[in-house]
Amino acid sequence: MAEVVRREVVYALTAIITVIMIADFFLAIPQVNAVAGELRTWATIISTMALTLGAVNIIRVHSRNVRKRVPGVWYHSAFLVFIFALVTLLGLTNIDNPSANPVYKWLFDHAYVSLGQTWYAITGFYIASAAYRAFRARNIDAALLLIAGIFVMLMNAPIGEVIWAQIPAIGRWFNDVGQVPAMRTFLIVAAFGLLAFGFRTLLGRERGFYGEVA
Amino acid sequence: MGYPTTIDGILGIWTALALMLFVYSYPLYKENQLFRFAEHLFIGLSLAIAAIIAIQTTKRLAITPLMEGKVYYIVPILLGFMMYLILHRDYRWVSRYPIAILVGSSIGLGMRGTIIPNILSQIIATITPPKPGADATAWFNFVYIGIGTILAVMYFLLTFEHKGPLLYPTRLGRWVIMIGLGAYFGNTVLFRMAMLSGRAQFLLQVLGLVPF
Amino acid sequence: MSQETIWDRLQRIDRRVIYWLLFILLILPFLRPLGLPISISPQSRSLLEGLRKLKEGDVVVINISSGVSAWPECLPSLVAVSKVLIQQKAKIIYWTSFVDGHMTFEKIVEKVPGFKGLTYGVDYVHLGFYTGAEPTVAQLATNIRAIFTTDYKGTPIDQLPIMKGVNSAKDVKMVISSDTGDYGDYYIRQWRIPYGVPFAEIGIAMLFSNYQPYWPEIVFGMTGGAKGGAELEKLIGEPGDATVTMDAINTSHLLVVVAVILANLGYAATRRRR
Numbered sequence: 184m185a186e187v188v189r190r191e192v193v194y195a196l197t198a199i200i201t202v203i204m205i206a207d208f209f210l211a212i213p214q215v216n217a218v219a220g221e222l223r224t225w226a227t228i229i230s231t232m233a234l235t236l237g238a239v240n241i242i243r244v245h246s247r248n249v250r251k252r253v254p255g256v257w258y259h260s261a262f263l264v265f266i267f268a269l270v271t272l273l274g275l276t277n278i279d280n281p282s283a284n285p286v287y288k289w290l291f292d293h294a295y296v297s298l299g300q301t302w303y304a305i306t307g308f309y310i311a312s313a314a315y316r317a318f319r320a321r322n323i324d325a326a327l328l329l330i331a332g333i334f335v336m337l338m339n340a341p342i343g344e345v346i347w348a349q350i351p352a353i354g355r356w357f358n359d360v361g362q363v364p365a366m367r368t369f370l371i372v373a374a375f376g377l378l379a380f381g382f383r384t385l386l387g388r389e390r391g392f393y394g395e396v397a
Numbered sequence: 398m399g400y401p402t403t404i405d406g407i408l409g410i411w412t413a414l415a416l417m418l419f420v421y422s423y424p425l426y427k428e429n430q431l432f433r434f435a436e437h438l439f440i441g442l443s444l445a446i447a448a449i450i451a452i453q454t455t456k457r458l459a460i461t462p463l464m465e466g467k468v469y470y471i472v473p474i475l476l477g478f479m480m481y482l483i484l485h486r487d488y489r490w491v492s493r494y495p496i497a498i499l500v501g502s503s504i505g506l507g508m509r510g511t512i513i514p515n516i517l518s519q520i521i522a523t524i525t526p527p528k529p530g531a532d533a534t535a536w537f538n539f540v541y542i543g544i545g546t547i548l549a550v551m552y553f554l555l556t557f558e559h560k561g562p563l564l565y566p567t568r569l570g571r572w573v574i575m576i577g578l579g580a581y582f583g584n585t586v587l588f589r590m591a592m593l594s595g596r597a598q599f600l601l602q603v604l605g606l607v608p609f
Numbered sequence: 610m611s612q613e614t615i616w617d618r619l620q621r622i623d624r625r626v627i628y629w630l631l632f633i634l635l636i637l638p639f640l641r642p643l644g645l646p647i648s649i650s651p652q653s654r655s656l657l658e659g660l661r662k663l664k665e666g667d668v669v670v671i672n673i674s675s676g677v678s679a680w681p682e683c684l685p686s687l688v689a690v691s692k693v694l695i696q697q698k699a700k701i702i703y704w705t706s707f708v709d710g711h712m713t714f715e716k717i718v719e720k721v722p723g724f725k726g727l728t729y730g731v732d733y734v735h736l737g738f739y740t741g742a743e744p745t746v747a748q749l750a751t752n753i754r755a756i757f758t759t760d761y762k763g764t765p766i767d768q769l770p771i772m773k774g775v776n777s778a779k780d781v782k783m784v785i786s787s788d789t790g791d792y793g794d795y796y797i798r799q800w801r802i803p804y805g806v807p808f809a810e811i812g813i814a815m816l817f818s819n820y821q822p823y824w825p826e827i828v829f830g831m832t833g834g835a836k837g838g839a840e841l842e843k844l845i846g847e848p849g850d851a852t853v854t855m856d857a858i859n860t861s862h863l864l865v866v867v868a869v870i871l872a873n874l875g876y877a878a879t880r881r882r883r
Contacts (some may be wrong), residue, residue, distance in 0.1 A: 189490040196497040197504075199622045203683070204505025208803065212721060216751075224755045225473040225747035226502040227741035228459045229495045232477030234451035238444035240484060251467025259437045266441030267448075268801050273736055274449035278456060279763050281449050289405060295446060296677045296712065297413030298439035300595060301420045303678035307593030307861070308424045310586055311631045312624040315868035327572055328579035333866050339814070340862035341645035349530075351648045357580045359651070359821065360538045364545030365577020367519050367822040372553045374515035381508040384500065392500050393493045421806035424628045450708040454738060502744040510743075510798025514827050522826060523852060580818060584833060587814040587858065588682060588867055590635075594857035595681030597635035607639050 194387035201385055242267060331357045399600075399609055414603045444553060519546075545573040614874035627868065634864050636878065638856035647855060652817070653840040656809050656830025659783075660690065665698035667782035668775055673705035673713050674792035679813060683787045684713065685838025685851030686811035688720045690785060693845060695723035699782070700771050701733040703748075706792055710738060711761050720849070730760070730769045737761035746795040750778040750804060778804040788812035793820065797827060811837065 200222060206212075207219035245260035253260070270290060275282035282288045320326035337343030338354020381387040401407050419435035455477070463470040476495040483492035523546050525537040551563065552570030559567040601607040638808030663669065671690070675683040694701050703714050716733040718724045729734055736757040739745050748755050753776050759765050760824060766772050778800050786793045786808070793810045801808040807829050810820050824831060832841055835858065838851030 190491070192495050192669075197501040197527070198496065200498060200501025201505040201508070202537075204502055205509045215556075220748060220751055220755065221500065221742040222502055223506075224458075226499050226744035227500055227748060227756060228455065228470075228473040228740070229477045229480060230453055230741035230745070231454045231458060232474075233495075234454075235448045235479045236480060236483070238448050239481065241440065241444060243484070246493075259433050262434070263437040263441040267445045270442055270445035271448050274445065275452070278453050281453070285405075289409060290442060291446065291709075292407035292712075293413045293490040294416060294438065295442045295601075296500060296709065297416050298420065298435060299676060299678040300592070300599075300680065300707070301417045302439060303499045304589070304592035304596045305420065305424065307589040308628045308631060310589045311861075311865055311868065312627045314586075314865045315622075315627055315872050316624065318869050318872065320873050321876075325573040328582065329869060330581040331576045331579025332586070333869060335580045336586050336866055338648075339583065339587045339833075340859045341463060341647050342643070342859040342863060344648065345645060349528040355648075355650070357576065357583070358817070360541060361816055362577040362580035363542050363822055364549050365574045366818055367546050368549035368553065368574070368577075369525065370515045370822055371519050371550060374511040377507050377511050380535065381504045382719045384504050391492075392496055397526070397556075416772055421632075425625060425632065450738060451740075454740065458756070461758065467750050499744075503742065506743045506747050506799065510802060513802045515821065516799050518827055522822070561684055577818075581815065586815040586816050586862065587836060590861040590865075591681045591814070591854055591856055592679070593631070594635050594835075594854050594861065597632065597852070597857060598639055598681075601636060601639050 190393075191387075193393060194390070198385045201381065238267070294308065332360060400605065410603050414600065417599065421596075545570075549573045549577075610857045611847045614854045614878070616878040616883055619871065619875050620879065627864075628753075631864055633860060635862040637704070639853070643851070643856045643859055645859065647839050647843050647852070649840045649844060650833070650837070652824055652831045652833075653844060654830075655825055656811070656832060657693065657841065659807060659809060659869050660693045660697065663694070663697040663699045666700060667697070668700045668702060668771075668780060670702045670781050670784045671696055672703070672735060672784065672786040672796065673703060673789075674707060674786060674788045674790065675708045675713070675812060676707040676789070677712050677876050679789050680713070680716070681850070681854055682813045682834040682838075683789070683811065684716060684720075685835065685849055685854075687713065687787050688849060689691055689838060689841035689845055689847070690811060691717050691721045692723060692847065695721065695727065702771065702775070702781075703733070703735040703789070705735075705738055706740060708738060711735065714761070730764065731771055734769055734771050735761045737768070737801075740789070743795045743799065744759040746792065747799040750799050752777060778806050781806055783807045784808070785809045785811060788816055793828075797823065800825060808856055823883060 203215065203222065206215050219234050242264060245263050248257050248260035249264065251257070261357045270350050273284050273287040273290075276287075282291065318325075318329060320329050334350065334354040336354075337346065337350045337356065343350040343354065347382065380389060401410055416435050416438070419431040421465075422429055422434040455474075459470050459474050459477075463474065476498065479491050480495045481492075482488040523543055527539050548566050550568035550570070552567045552574060554563070554567075557563060598607065602609050624631060630687070673687070692703065703717075705711065705713065706714070724733065736753075737760060739749070739756050743746075745756060749847030753772075754766060757766055760769060778784075781800075783798050784796055784806050786796050788810065789812060793808075793812060793816060796808055800806045808827070810816060810828055810831040812831075812834075816837065817837065820828050820831055832838060835851045835854045838849075839855045842849045842852050
């Protein structure tokens with residue numbers, strides 16, 4: 184009985200909800216549409232509440248580092264937990280408008296924003312060094328990739344036209360036509376994959392979400 | 398927005414610049430304590446802000462309707478709390494119920510929505526010839542896209558060994574895919590460099606060498 | 610033992626040299642702009658043509674699925690599109706799937722002078738943050754009030770004149786998404802296909818490749834990152850942040866191209882010697 188509740192009921196629930204969502208699209212039955220709408224709202228609420236799941240897990244890991252005084256790491260972890268607690272408390276002082284707290288707003292506007300932009304941009308360095316150290320035209324496949332990449336890069340940069348007047352036209356061809364077969368293939372193949380995945384879920388054969396191997 | 402004139406504004410932009418330089422000290426120099434400080438500060442801030450936004454949005458979406466009399470909203474709220482049992486080894490299975498709702502909704506919506514734009518429309522676009530009067534380039538592009546798509550799809554026939562009659566078409570298909578990935582790489586470089594240029598501009602703005 | 614050549618030494622160069630070179634090359638164009646002309650893509654042209662078909666009072670949704678981290682890529686297009694929508698006298702509803710999306714909205718309002726002559730809540734509004742990926746986007750298409758009961762400041766949605774009679778995709782004339790990930794796909798699957806709402810993508814450059822197969826039948830127009838933003842700025846005759854960024858793009862891209870070519874020449878030279 185415990186196994187039925189832990190497994191079979193869950194797979195059945197997943198399948199039923201999947202069918203309801205599909206039926207909602209194809210059938211204009213008010214009851215089905217209403218249930219589907221309500222389930223979507225519930226999914227939104229669950230997703231929203233799950234936003235802090237990652238935070239809880241990370242705080243657990245770092246708290247463990249502090250408790251065990253892991254050398255070289257524990258003081259950084261302590262700082263992280265402190266910042267998390269401080270900013271959360273500051274935000275909770277006015278949950279409807281956290282930015283009304285001047286310290287929260289200052290940390291958000293100047294620390295969080297700057298660090299976010301900085302982290303997002305750091306990969307620019309790595310792509311430049313990868314271009315130099317890793318991108319070798321070892322065979323025809325790699326050569327085609329590099330040729331297409333170089334023309335698109337020089338098309339994106341206005342200086343490409345200064346180097347050679349034909350670069351924008353060739354780069355535009357790679358961008359507008361050359362890449363279409365590949366991108367279209369990815370879309371088609373991924374769509375069939377999603378359909379196959381969905382049918383496996385409907386049949387209860389897809390169990391990866393629940394931490395099991397089918 | 399010009400150069401800030403208030404104390405907290407000036408302190409803010411210089412703090413932002415300092416944090417940026419702490420992070421970039423890692424690629425430009427080597428790993429160091431300032432980088433670790435900035436890294437952990439960002440993680441702590443991100444988690445806290447996500448938590449605040451989650452609480453705020455949950456209040457708006459679920460708690461307020463519940464307080465206004467929609468008693469059945471207790472169900473999704475309970476399901477949301479059940480998600481946290483994923484962290485407990487013995488009761489992890491309880492989190493499967495809210496996950497079932499998320500997975501079922503997403504897969505159902507994906508399945509119903511993917512057929513037209515990602516299969517039917519793509520096939521139609523591939524086989525639709527250029528309009529009458531189109532030039533040779535348009536016809537070349539049509540043939541390239543049509544044949545290229547077929548060859549690239551053949552490459553993904555992974556349940557058949559790529560030999561015999563499949564050897565050369567799949568090889569050509571791989572070349573077509575490489576061209577596509579090359580163009581994607583070119584756009585990726587644009588993305589990364591644009592982001593980094595924003596940071597370079599910020600450095601100059603704080604130093605007062607270019608206007609905000 | 611063979612002598613080490615320049616190619617061997619170049620192959621072993623410290624990567625920090627490349628990083629510093631890149632950073633300096635990114636800084637220089639801001640101090641000495643090159644001002645090279647920008648070519649316009651057909652996708653940007655079709656985006657603008659689509660926007661120009663809007664009539665006074667048409668409701669347009671702008672979905673901000675890019676954070677402040679992506680401002681150099683996405684903000685210029687958002688600003689340019691907002692300017693055109695104001696010129697067309699459309700009603701604009703913003704909403705966001707990023708926790709810092711309200712900052713992007715406020716930055717757009719700051720950078721678009723046209724908002725000064727408009728009334729918040731009547732001509733434009735920011736409804737706030739939503740999460741939940743595709744189920745939420747699908748729910749927004751059928752019942753906006755199930756997800757947003759207030760705007761981002763807490764004003765009840767029914768007190769906002771712009772939201773009168775607007776509660777689903779059927780009431781919206783166009784949806785434009787500024788993405789760094791999958792949200793454009795969700796809007797195609799849940800808004801564009803079922804309800805026929807015209808859709809445009811003004812996200813990061815990589816998504817230009819992803820959405821190219823959809824153009825122009827399903828996605829009527831799109832821009833690709835900072836370059837796309839610069840194209841839009843040129844088309845509307847108002848150079849802005851993206852046009853300035855393109856100078857830095859010149860030098861950085863040149864560095865990457867030269868690096869790839871040099872590295873491959875060196876690889877060919879060392880391989881032939883072996």
